[in-house]
Amino acid sequence: MSAATLSPAAPAPTDQDIQGYLATGLRNRWWPILPSRFVEAAGKPVGIVRLGEKLVVWRDAAGVAHVQTDRCPHRSVALSRGVNEGDRLRCIYHGIDIGKDGTVLSVPGQPGCALEGKKAVKTFPAVEVAGAIFVWFGDELHLEPAPFIAPEQLDSDEFSSFLCYADWNASWRYVYDNLMDPMHGTFLHAKSHSMANGDIKAVFATKDHENGFLFEKVGQRDVNFDWSDLIDQSVMFVRLEIPYPKTGGPGGNFGIVAISTPIDDTNSANFFFRFRKLSGWQRDTWRFLYKTVLEPRHWAVLEQDRELMDGCGLGLEKGEMLYQHDAGLIRLRRYLAQQARGQLTDLLKAGKTWPGRA
Numbered sequence: 001m002s003a004a005t006l007s008p009a010a011p012a013p014t015d016q017d018i019q020g021y022l023a024t025g026l027r028n029r030w031w032p033i034l035p036s037r038f039v040e041a042a043g044k045p046v047g048i049v050r051l052g053e054k055l056v057v058w059r060d061a062a063g064v065a066h067v068q069t070d071r072c073p074h075r076s077v078a079l080s081r082g083v084n085e086g087d088r089l090r091c092i093y094h095g096i097d098i099g100k101d102g103t104v105l106s107v108p109g110q111p112g113c114a115l116e117g118k119k120a121v122k123t124f125p126a127v128e129v130a131g132a133i134f135v136w137f138g139d140e141l142h143l144e145p146a147p148f149i150a151p152e153q154l155d156s157d158e159f160s161s162f163l164c165y166a167d168w169n170a171s172w173r174y175v176y177d178n179l180m181d182p183m184h185g186t187f188l189h190a191k192s193h194s195m196a197n198g199d200i201k202a203v204f205a206t207k208d209h210e211n212g213f214l215f216e217k218v219g220q221r222d223v224n225f226d227w228s229d230l231i232d233q234s235v236m237f238v239r240l241e242i243p244y245p246k247t248g249g250p251g252g253n254f255g256i257v258a259i260s261t262p263i264d265d266t267n268s269a270n271f272f273f274r275f276r277k278l279s280g281w282q283r284d285t286w287r288f289l290y291k292t293v294l295e296p297r298h299w300a301v302l303e304q305d306r307e308l309m310d311g312c313g314l315g316l317e318k319g320e321m322l323y324q325h326d327a328g329l330i331r332l333r334r335y336l337a338q339q340a341r342g343q344l345t346d347l348l349k350a351g352k353t354w355p356g357r358a
């Protein structure tokens, strides 16, 4: 082939592009943004930041949750400072009415002006499952959402769950690193109610599956925090299980579906759905025990994680000297970079850009 017939090289994202993009999350996923109970029907709109984007979350008079860009198209001020009229938001600044689909319904100061009728506010697809509002964050090539597939443990009568929610001053990526590191249970949580047992030494193995990979101790199961499963299907989450001591009452292992939603590059909104596979009287017993006895113990464990990560900023990777137990988080980081590289390559090919592009 002569040089003249060579097509120009396909545009490729740089490592800096990839890391910058990942700082505020991976797109083309459903992410939980808030516990459902934080947003009241026909109540005050709630302003939050997720994946680096300012959002307003409000619930109409029928109880349906709506998520939109938190910016009035008139003067760019926060719609979350406005009024929930039951079927629309009214901007506090000049009374502009914004409908559920982002259309400007009325401009009371100048009826008939060109702004009226324009779909000027981005509206995000949203669903509610297991007490949380999930939102589709698509890139420019995926504005239409992929089907929402809930983690099985949150959407089946065979399981019972409680949502534990906490904002942390830590990057979402470090929270996932922590989740893909079962060995810290043996040390950091050694004095907890559920992680006092098992060998303090271990060898780990990784097993790929259709939607992610399992990282597990070789030769120890159902003793301590012995495995983590990264599942990236519609929602990206980590599932893990830890056996309960007798104080946990009857029923199966205690499990967690964990999702750390980026707020910005150094803050995350963390959703820990604590679940158990049980039904009937066992379910009722656990739910009672959880509320009366177990919940503070679980919070104490989670605080141990939060305290380690709180305020750690960015760049931990630069000083790390990892060993075999860290193969799970190494694999995770590589996986996230691959996913981001794929998204950015497609965007570049299509001549599109992305939020925060340098």
Ligand SMILES: [Fe+2]
Pocket (backbone or CB within 6 Å): 184, 185, 188, 189, 301, 305
């Ligand atoms: Fe932990």
